[in-house]
Every structure is written in C-alpha cells, then in structure tokens.
Amino acid sequence: MGPSIYLNNVGLKYGDNTILHDINHSFAAAQCHVVMGPNGGGKTSLLRSILGLTPFSGEIHIQWPEAKGKLGYVPQKAVFESSLPLTVMDFILLNQSRTPLFWPNWRNRSKQLGHALAQLERVGMAARADRRMGQLSGGEQQRVLFAQALLDNPELLVLDEPTTGMDEQGVRYLESLITELVSEQKTVLAVHHDVTAVRRLDAHVHVVNRQLVDSGSVSEVLVPEKIERLFNHYTSASQADSRALENVA
Numbered sequence: 001m002g003p004s005i006y007l008n009n010v011g012l013k014y015g016d017n018t019i020l021h022d023i024n025h026s027f028a029a030a031q032c033h034v035v036m037g038p039n040g041g042g043k044t045s046l047l048r049s050i051l052g053l054t055p056f057s058g059e060i061h062i063q064w065p066e067a068k069g070k071l072g073y074v075p076q077k078a079v080f081e082s083s084l085p086l087t088v089m090d091f092i093l094l095n096q097s098r099t100p101l102f103w104p105n106w107r108n109r110s111k112q113l114g115h116a117l118a119q120l121e122r123v124g125m126a127a128r129a130d131r132r133m134g135q136l137s138g139g140e141q142q143r144v145l146f147a148q149a150l151l152d153n154p155e156l157l158v159l160d161e162p163t164t165g166m167d168e169q170g171v172r173y174l175e176s177l178i179t180e181l182v183s184e185q186k187t188v189l190a191v192h193h194d195v196t197a198v199r200r201l202d203a204h205v206h207v208v209n210r211q212l213v214d215s216g217s218v219s220e221v222l223v224p225e226k227i228e229r230l231f232n233h234y235t236s237a238s239q240a241d242s243r244a245l246e247n248v249a
C-alpha cells in the first residue's frame with residue numbers, strides 16, 4: 001500500500017522570492033491526488049520538496065504503512081541529445097539493472113529484457129524500443145519516462161505534468177495506468193493542468209498558488225465559479241492595490 005504525506009508549515013524561498021508559504025496539508029494514502037494552479041505557482045517546487053530534491057523549511061513526513069517503500073518519479077521534462085546512441089531499451093535497462101550495459105556476464109539479461117518490454121507495452125512504446133531516446137517526440141519521451149518510473153513497482157508515484165505533449169492515445173494509456181495503480185492501493189501525486197482530464201481521473205484536487213488555496217474532490221473544487229480563479233496568479237502587490245482602490249471608492 002502507498003504512503004500518506006504530511007506537510008507541516010512548509011515554506012520555500014529562492015533568494016528573496018517566496019515560492020511556497022506556510023503550507024499545512026496532508027495527502028491521504030492509496031488515492032490519486034492532483035496538484036493544480038497557475039504557472040509559477042509552486043507546484044513543481046512542492047513536488048521536489050516532497051521528493052527531497054530541493055531545500056525547504058518546515059516538515060514533510062512520508063508515512064509508509066509498513067517498511068519504507070519504493071517511489072517512482074516522472075519529471076516535467078527531460079532532455080536527450082538526438083545524437084546520443086541510447087535507445088529506448090538501453091534507457092529502460094540502465095534504470096533497471098543499475099549495471100553498465102557493456103558488462104559481458106550480465107546476469108538475467110533475458111529476464112530483464114522481458115520485464116523492460118512489458119513496461120514499454122504498458123505505455124504503448126514496445127514497438128519503438130530500438131529508437132534513440134533523442135529522436136522520440138516529446139510525448140513519446142514522456143511515455144518512456146513513465147514506463148521507467150513503473151519499473152520498480154513503486155508504492156508512491158510522483159508525476160509532474162505527465163501528459164505534456166502526449167496525444168489522445170498516450171493520455172488514455174496514462175489515465176488507465178493511474179486508475180490501475182490506485183486500485184492496487186498505490187499513492188499517486190500528480191501535477192496537472194487539464195481540468196477535463198482531472199475530472200476523468202476523479203482525483204482529489206489540491207490548488208497551490210504559493211499557498212494551499214483549495215482542496216477537495218473534483219465535484220467540490222472543479223466547479224465553474226472556482227475554475228477561473230484556479231489559474232489566476234497570486235500577486236500580493238496587485239491584491240493590495242485593489243484593496244486600496246476599493247477604499248478610495
């Protein structure tokens with residue numbers, strides 16, 4: 001079973017710039033959670049804080065039900081040089097074996113190949129296993145990154161805008177995989193921008209714009225009167241300006 005995640009007074013600054021401020025919140029275990037909000041609102045920064053990839057203030061506690069489990073992460077984007085002779089299969093095997101590919105007596109190679117191919121099949125990329133990573137489209141690369149994140153059968157899956165650049169078929173593959181993972185009691189935490197797709201996932205929605213703005217089920221948060229506000233940028237200066245104007249009026 002996947003973990004729950006607790007955030008206590010979490011803040012993050014880059015220089016003088018406050019990115020996240022005073023976030024007290026939790027993400028329940030074995031559910032799909034979607035973080036939404038405007039560009040620059042701090043969603044990726046929040047995920048990276050939870051993953052321990054960036055320094056933050058406050059406390060983040062990942063509570064595993066039993067022993068500490070595995071986690072998979074799909075970043076927002078990855079850059080692969082097109083001339084790099086690294087195929088899709090090489091990339092998956094590298095992540096799977098953690099052993100240099102040129103080792104001659106690499107044990108269990110056929111077993112590893114079979115497992116890698118099965119993961120690529122789950123995202124519809126088995127037919128492209130011999131293509132170079134750098135020659136795939138952005139959406140195809142996202143699919144391979146997703147397959148790679150699933151290799152270790154993670155209990156917690158963290159996805160940063162997983163459908164960016166994906167076509168309709170890719171989006172559907174990903175949605176059915178997320179649904180399958182949640183039915184297996186895994187915890188999924190994803191940043192997403194597409195309101196219609198999030199409605200289909202029937203996820204718990206958490207709106208972040210420097211602070212936690214809203215949180216609840218799709219039917220509570222993604223209602224027409226709230227959606228316009230969802231992607232509005234937080235600017236304390238402009239809020240102060242509008243309050244001042246109201247006072248003058």
Ligand SMILES: Nc1ncnc2c1ncn2[C@@H]1O[C@H](COP(=O)(O)OP(=O)(O)OP(=O)(O)O)[C@@H](O)[C@H]1O
Nearest residue numbers: 014019037038039040041042043044045046076191
């Ligand atoms: N390493 C960094 N150094 C300085 N500023 C950063 C760094 N990483 C992010 N930022 C800034 O932090 C703010 C929040 O960025 P973040 O990527 O977390 O937002 P986001 O909500 O994920 O945005 P988007 O929807 O555009 O992906 C942005 O203004 C960004 O420029």
